[in-house]
Amino acid sequence: MRLGVEMVAAMVIAVVIGWGLDKLLHTSPWLMIVMVPVGMVAGLRNLLRAAGKK
Amino acid sequence: MAGPTIDALGQFGLTPGLGPLGRALNFTNSNEAMLAAAGIIVILFGIGLKQRALVPGRLQSLIELLYEFVRNMCVDTIGEEGLRFFPLVFTIFSFILLGNLIGLFPYFFAFTSHIAVTLTLALFVFVFSTGVGFYTHGFKFLKFFVPAGVPVWLLPLLVPIEIISYLSRPVSLSVRLFANMTAGHVMWEVFAGFMLLLTASFGILGAFASVVPLGLNVALAALELLVAGLQAYVFAILTCLYLHDAVHMH
Numbered sequence: 001m002r003l004g005v006e007m008v009a010a011m012v013i014a015v016v017i018g019w020g021l022d023k024l025l026h027t028s029p030w031l032m033i034v035m036v037p038v039g040m041v042a043g044l045r046n047l048l049r050a051a052g053k054k
Numbered sequence: 055m056a057g058p059t060i061d062a063l064g065q066f067g068l069t070p071g072l073g074p075l076g077r078a079l080n081f082t083n084s085n086e087a088m089l090a091a092a093g094i095i096v097i098l099f100g101i102g103l104k105q106r107a108l109v110p111g112r113l114q115s116l117i118e119l120l121y122e123f124v125r126n127m128c129v130d131t132i133g134e135e136g137l138r139f140f141p142l143v144f145t146i147f148s149f150i151l152l153g154n155l156i157g158l159f160p161y162f163f164a165f166t167s168h169i170a171v172t173l174t175l176a177l178f179v180f181v182f183s184t185g186v187g188f189y190t191h192g193f194k195f196l197k198f199f200v201p202a203g204v205p206v207w208l209l210p211l212l213v214p215i216e217i218i219s220y221l222s223r224p225v226s227l228s229v230r231l232f233a234n235m236t237a238g239h240v241m242w243e244v245f246a247g248f249m250l251l252l253t254a255s256f257g258i259l260g261a262f263a264s265v266v267p268l269g270l271n272v273a274l275a276a277l278e279l280l281v282a283g284l285q286a287y288v289f290a291i292l293t294c295l296y297l298h299d300a301v302h303m304h
Contacts, residue, residue, distance in 0.1 A: 002230060042219040045215060046226070049219075
């Protein structure tokens with residue numbers, strides 16, 4: 001539960017940032033697509049950090 | 055036949071509290087529960103610490119236990135200078151703990167089961183720890199987003215990842231508490247509704263069979279007690295962890 005949330009949260013934030021930048025710059029949907037892998041990696045980073053600290 | 059149905063989410067609805075005055079101020083049952091939690095903390099501590107006995111009584115030793123617990127958590131996680139943040143962590147911990155606990159009682163409202171409440175708490179922690187970081191290190195705090203010992207050509211890739219990882223903290227912090235509390239209460243409601251459904255559809259046989267969901271609910275009550283304490287602990291220790299990152303930058 002704890003670790004799952006960490007991954008999903010990073011994904012959500014990344015996609016929201018991408019979507020917002022798309023709206024601002026009228027580049028829909030490219031930035032959102034670019035942000036998805038970045039969000040996945042950030043989620044994994046969160047996961048590793050959370051698992052390492054415990 | 056329109057029998058009883060399971061309304062699992064109706065329990066989280068907000069209703070105006072405190073009569074017409076509350077309706078005018080948008081004062082809801084959630085706010086009532088928050089006031090109750092804060093009031094219980096203040097009254098409990100007021101009574102428990104009035105004696106100041108050298109050999110503490112039951113209430114006083116409970117409070118001293120809580121105090122020592124959070125204090126050790128602060129010192130272990132943040133370090134000696136973590137004691138500066140002890141009042142904040144202790145307030146957050148006791149408020150969430152009491153909120154979770156009084157939410158377990160019938161007719162009380164679990165305000166931590168609303169994402170609006172948990173997100174506000176998490177955003178406060180997030181903004182505060184970021185502020186502490188900038189206050190302690192100035193603009194050098196931005197180095198927090200640059201991992202040490204990485205080739206320069208990887209930085210354009212790694213810095214956004216670190217920033218997203220940092221920004222996702224309030225989301226994971228709030229969703230964790232909210233999801234745990236909501237899931238527990240929904241499960242309770244579903245099992246309780248299941249008892250009514252069994253009795254309505256199978257009569258006396260169903261009434262006997264509904265012992266099973268009742269037993270499950272009793273077991274769940276114990277689990278929920280654990281979750282209430284654990285989630286308050288997790289929220290507090292993650293607050294400490296974020297403050298540690300802000301103070302020490304690694």
